Amino acid sequence: MSHHLDDAALLSAELLARRWLPRQHPKVKRALIDADLWAATQERLAQVGLRLIDNLYADHVSVALLRPAETAVFGEAGLNSHNNIDLPRDAVSLLVLLWALIVLPKRERQAARAASIDKHGEGDTQNDMFGKDKPVPTAASVSPLVSYRALLADFGVQLGKKTRLDTNLKRLENHGFIVRKGEDITEGPL
DSSP states (O other), X not given: XXXXXXXXXXXXXXXXXXXXXXXXXXXXXXXXXXXXXHHHHHHHHHTTTEEEEOOTTOSEEEEEEOHHHHHHXXXXXXHHSXXXXXXXXXXHHHHHHHIIIIIHHHHHHHHHHHHHHHHHTTTTTTTOTTGGGOOOOOHHHHOOXXXXXXXXXXXXXXXXXXXXXXXXXXXXXXXXXXXXXXXXXXXXXX
């Protein structure tokens, strides 16, 4: 028995299998410019309690639970929990710390860029012919790096020393929150 899957079904299946896809993935690129494919994918995912999520400044797209499905999946206790992926407390602390070091500065730069465009608005277009049409920088190009050695030196004692820090970094990497490139820690797809 052969089932023919349309593009929305294929994109939905790939997102479910991989948890996230880069914006440069051929199916994602097409969905971002094809409103019908985007809507069909959203409709397919909604049938199983999910939605496609995208952020202009992110390098990846992912899926998330619809609000009505959250209670059914996690229960009331899961929704009130600070952590529904069973990370230990020190891993959550490390995640918050890395978010403050990597993601927060990037978000502040993005907000400053948006404020700068709003402030200068239409009046400054004579000097800058393509001022509003500059491409949005990719997340990878504007995300700061955190040195593993600096993290260990600055916060190693508070985060359980080297062995525990390595264990929690691996957990965060497996969940897609961070990416490790040698001694550098960068923002992950999630």
